Amino acid sequence: MEVNRVLNPKQKALQVNLDKRIYGSFSEIGAGQEVARFFFQAGGAAGTIAKSMSAYDMVMSDEIYGKEKDGRYVSEPRLVKMLSHEYEILVSRLSEKRGKETCFFSFADTVAAKSFKGTTHNHGWIGLQFQHAPGAPVSQLSLHITMHDNQNVLQQQAIGVFGVNLIHACFYLLKNTDEFVNALMDNLTTERIKIDTIRVQGPAFSHMNERLLCLELVKKNYTEAVLFDADGAVLQPMDAFYKKNILVLRGSFRPPTLVNLDMMESGLKIFQKNLPTNEQNDILVVGEMSMNKLRERGGDVDNQDFLSRVDLLGALGKQVLITNSESFHSLSGYLHSITNKSIGFVVGVHNLEEILTEKTYSCENDQCNIFTGLGEMFGTRGTLYVYPALKEKSTEVIGAKDIKLEEKALGILEYLMSRKLVQDVPEYNKNVFNIWSRTVLEMIENCEEGWEKMVPDLVAKEVKKRQLFGHCKIK
Numbered sequence: 001m002e003v004n005r006v007l008n009p010k011q012k013a014l015q016v017n018l019d020k021r022i023y024g025s026f027s028e029i030g031a032g033q034e035v036a037r038f039f040f041q042a043g044g045a046a047g048t049i050a051k052s053m054s055a056y057d058m059v060m061s062d063e064i065y066g067k068e069k070d071g072r073y074v075s076e077p078r079l080v081k082m083l084s085h086e087y088e089i090l091v092s093r094l095s096e097k098r099g100k101e102t103c104f105f106s107f108a109d110t111v112a113a114k115s116f117k118g119t120t121h122n123h124g125w126i127g128l129q130f131q132h133a134p135g136a137p138v139s140q141l142s143l144h145i146t147m148h149d150n151q152n153v154l155q156q157q158a159i160g161v162f163g164v165n166l167i168h169a170c171f172y173l174l175k176n177t178d179e180f181v182n183a184l185m186d187n188l189t190t191e192r193i194k195i196d197t198i199r200v201q202g203p204a205f206s207h208m209n210e211r212l213l214c215l216e217l218v219k220k221n222y223t224e225a226v227l228f229d230a231d232g233a234v235l236q237p238m239d240a241f242y243k244k245n246i247l248v249l250r251g252s253f254r255p256p257t258l259v260n261l262d263m264m265e266s267g268l269k270i271f272q273k274n275l276p277t278n279e280q281n282d283i284l285v286v287g288e289m290s291m292n293k294l295r296e297r298g299g300d301v302d303n304q305d306f307l308s309r310v311d312l313l314g315a316l317g318k319q320v321l322i323t324n325s326e327s328f329h330s331l332s333g334y335l336h337s338i339t340n341k342s343i344g345f346v347v348g349v350h351n352l353e354e355i356l357t358e359k360t361y362s363c364e365n366d367q368c369n370i371f372t373g374l375g376e377m378f379g380t381r382g383t384l385y386v387y388p389a390l391k392e393k394s395t396e397v398i399g400a401k402d403i404k405l406e407e408k409a410l411g412i413l414e415y416l417m418s419r420k421l422v423q424d425v426p427e428y429n430k431n432v433f434n435i436w437s438r439t440v441l442e443m444i445e446n447c448e449e450g451w452e453k454m455v456p457d458l459v460a461k462e463v464k465k466r467q468l469f470g471h472c473k474i475k
Contacts, residue, residue: 006186009161012168013042021134022171023098024105025051025086029061029073030124031113034156035163050090074112076199076236079125079142082108087129087138105130107167111145111159114152122147122155123238126163128170132204139202141170143184144236146194158192170204177208181216196223197236210234211310212303218291218322219301224334225323227286230314240319241339245283247271248321248335249346250328252293253309255463256316257440257455259432260287264318266428267346267385274383274420275342282341287313288321288331308468312459328355329377336379343382349389352422353403356413370412384422390433397433399424445470 007015016022017039026036026049036052039045055061061073065081072078087106094104111124127142145162147155162184169183184195198213214226214234227235249264264285272280289309294301310320325331328345335343347355354360361373377384386400400422405413416422435454443451444463452460463471 007168008187009038009164010042012164012186013038014044016168016171017042017044017048019171020047021101021103022048022105023050023094023102024048024107024130025090026053027082027086027106027108028052028054029056029082029109030111031109031152031156031159034160035107035109035167038160038164050094051086074110074124075239076125076142076144078110079108079127080140082106082110083127083129083140083142099135101134103131103134103136103171105167105170107163109159109163111147113147113155113159114150124159126159126166128166130170130204132171132174137203139170139204140200141166141205142197142199143195144197144238146196147192148194149192154192158188161187162193174204174208177213178216180208181213181220181222185220185222190221194223196226196238197234199234209303209307211307215301215303215306215322218324221324224325225321228310228314228320228322230317230319232310232314235319237321238338241284241335243282243341244339245271245275245279245342245344246335246339247283247285247344247346248288248331249286250288250290250293250331250351252437253287253289253313254305254437254441255309255444255455255459255469256287256312257432257435257437257459258429259435260437261316261456262429262432263346263348263387263425266387266425267344269427270385270423270425271342271344271383274344274423279341285318286321287318288323288325290323290325290331292326294322305469308466312462312468315458315462316456327360327373329361329373332379332382333376336376336381341381343379344385345382346385346387346425348387349398349400349403352384352386352400353405355384356403356405356409358406358409370409374412374416378416378421382421384416385425386422387425388428388433390430397430441469444468447472 028035033054039048055064065085068075068078083106090104090106106129109124109126112122114122123146125144129138129140132139147158149155149158165184165186169180173180173183195217200208200210217223218226225237227237227240229235247268251260268285294306313320323331325334358370361368361370388397388399391398440451440454
């Protein structure tokens with residue numbers, strides 16, 4: 001008996017087609033009837049497909065679904081309109097006849113596939129509204145994908161496979177979150193498609209946490225990053241960062257401390273001053289955590305620990321970016337790919353030492369070096385803002401010029417500072433220099449007093465209230 005066999009798209013489509021419960025419609029814009037085609041070719045499609053359509057003409061599409069305020073057709077609001085419109089038609093016309101035994105669904109995608117001109121960003125929104133049981137309230141899944149095949153026909157085929165995976169997973173694999181997320185990429189690779197946003201709602205997903213689903217995308221390398229707003233809601237990075245200047249602080253935030261907060265606030269002041277006047281309000285301040293920071297104690301990620309950090313940063317009004325970037329330069333490369341505005345990193349003095357150390361950029365094939373790394377780090381719009389520290393066993397404040405570097409790297413630092421690509425943070429709170437996250441965490445775990453003064457009041461209250469990070473009440 002074969003175990004854990006991955007069904008191919010035709011087998012998945014046929015299983016759905018032969019399931020008498022499942023009946024619905026397909027509405028696809030941008031690449032072809034790529035998903036519906038699999039169900040038609042698998043056989044038995046009459047048992048599944050009530051309707052299939054493509055409104056390619058913009059006027060026709062607007063007449064059916066209405067116009068979007070921003071004029072975009074490849075967007076989540078457009079997807080939701082498509083899903084809701086088709087689902088309502090389906091249920092209103094067919095529920096009386098077959099509603100008692102049927103799980104109705106509406107599948108939709110709106111994508112910008114590769115064109116002859118080749119100038120379009122190849123991405124799309126794909127989703128499903130469905131009943132997980134006959135007569136159940138509607139549930140909804142929506143995802144944003146990017147497509148990386150270099151030919152339109154290959155992108156169409158990849159979208160078709162992905163759509164089949166999505167529909168099959170929603171009807172057969174909802175019990176296990178890990179299995180559900182894995183199945184979305186069956187018979188695909190991240191060289192073809194990446195998923196950077198996943199949203200769920202409704203009773204079919206009542207046992208799933210949307211943020212943990214997004215975390216799974218990063219853990220499985222299905223995407224480079226996922227983004228959460230201050231309320232913990234999932235954001236699509238490309239949309240959220242569009243025409244925004246981004247200020248980033250990397251860290252573990254376990255927990256967020258007063259020094260973290262001061263780094264963000266002091267970094268923001270100089271970042272803002274360096275921007276044109278008309279852009280000084282178009283800034284997003286982001287706390288970034290890499291997967292290696294979430295796994296720093298070894299093993300897998302503690303989901304509750306992850307959610308706690310996101311919640312605490314959100315409570316402080318900060319957006320949270322979770323990435324697979326192990327280095328500053330790889331993170332900067334990712335950010336440069338999704339925004340054409342300025343990118344600032346607030347870094348500590350010791351971070352700067354690491355960034356300007358040649359070993360940081362070594363790799364097995366010897367194709368990596370400090371110059372290629374720094375080129376990716378700064379790009380055309382990147383800047384490092386260096387937050388000072390106290391000299392060891394001293395009260396003297398040290399900045400970028402005081403770091404310890406190999407002699408051959410000193411010239412690089414001098415050049416970067418002369419071009420203002422590396423700048424010292426001029427305003428800061430010297431009183432928080434002696435706060436270290438690891439020390440705070442150890443004090444929390446050991447039930448020691450005094451750590452509360454090292455974190456924002458709101459963080460202290462939440463850690464105690466929710467018993468976070470191994471906190472126990474002091475008797």
